[in-house]
Amino acid sequence: MNIEFIFQIAILIMSVVIHEVSHGYAANYLGDPTAKYAGRLTLNPFKHLELFGSFILPVISYFAGGLLLGWAKPVPYNPHNLRPGRWSEALVALAGPFSNLCIVLIFGLVLRFGGLTNINLIHGIAVIVFLNLLLMVFNLVPLPPLDGSKLLYALLPEKTYALRGFFERYGFTLVLFFIFFFGGIINPIVAWLFGLITGASLG
Numbered sequence: 001m002n003i004e005f006i007f008q009i010a011i012l013i014m015s016v017v018i019h020e021v022s023h024g025y026a027a028n029y030l031g032d033p034t035a036k037y038a039g040r041l042t043l044n045p046f047k048h049l050e051l052f053g054s055f056i057l058p059v060i061s062y063f064a065g066g067l068l069l070g071w072a073k074p075v076p077y078n079p080h081n082l083r084p085g086r087w088s089e090a091l092v093a094l095a096g097p098f099s100n101l102c103i104v105l106i107f108g109l110v111l112r113f114g115g116l117t118n119i120n121l122i123h124g125i126a127v128i129v130f131l132n133l134l135l136m137v138f139n140l141v142p143l144p145p146l147d148g149s150k151l152l153y154a155l156l157p158e159k160t161y162a163l164r165g166f167f168e169r170y171g172f173t174l175v176l177f178f179i180f181f182f183g184g185i186i187n188p189i190v191a192w193l194f195g196l197i198t199g200a201s202l203g
Contacts, residue, residue: 007124008068011131012058015103016072017048019096019135024075026095030088032081040075048072067183068131069138074145086154093150100136104129108197129198133190143178144171 021043024035035041040048049055053071061069082088108129116122142152144167153164167174191202 022095022099027077090154093147100132
């Protein structure tokens with residue numbers, strides 16, 4: 001594996017850690033301290049990483065289709081402890097992609113307006129923006145256990161609760177199916193957002 005791939009893995013790991021910690025802080029703010037008591041409100045990556053989602057899947061997805069996709073162990077939370085309201089779970093879920101968006105905006109605007117001239121620095125920042133955009137868009141796909149599914153549940157009528165049960169039961173399989181057969185649709189979205197924020201094109 002070359003240095004570029006190792007660098008991307010390192011950025012991915014820190015990005016998914018920030019993503020998961022954001023879930024925990026959102027849940028804690030909304031009344032559920034489960035993540036806090038589990039010691040998951042920390043940026044220590046060893047508290048968050050898992051073998052498949054953090055290492056095996058990124059390698060497979062990268063060499064299979066050029067996309068570096070992955071996740072960390074989900075931060076535990078108890079939805080019954082959250083403040084009442086059908087949007088509570090959705091807010092906890094959206095905190096993850098929102099953290100990636102914040103990283104994208106910070107580094108993307110530096111890339112756009114910072115007047116950078118060092119090619120290696122420009123490339124490194126572009127990788128940070130790209131991977132966080134990729135994580136954000138990927139996690140907004142409305143399939144469990146991805147964050148977009150919680151937003152979908154909040155939008156659907158309560159009478160469709162049985163549909164949630166189906167998706168939760170087969171969600172992991174559906175996500176893998178999506179990655180390997182429809183993952184290519186993510187790239188154009190990410191490329192468009194990258195250009196919109198940084199004023200540059202991928203490649």
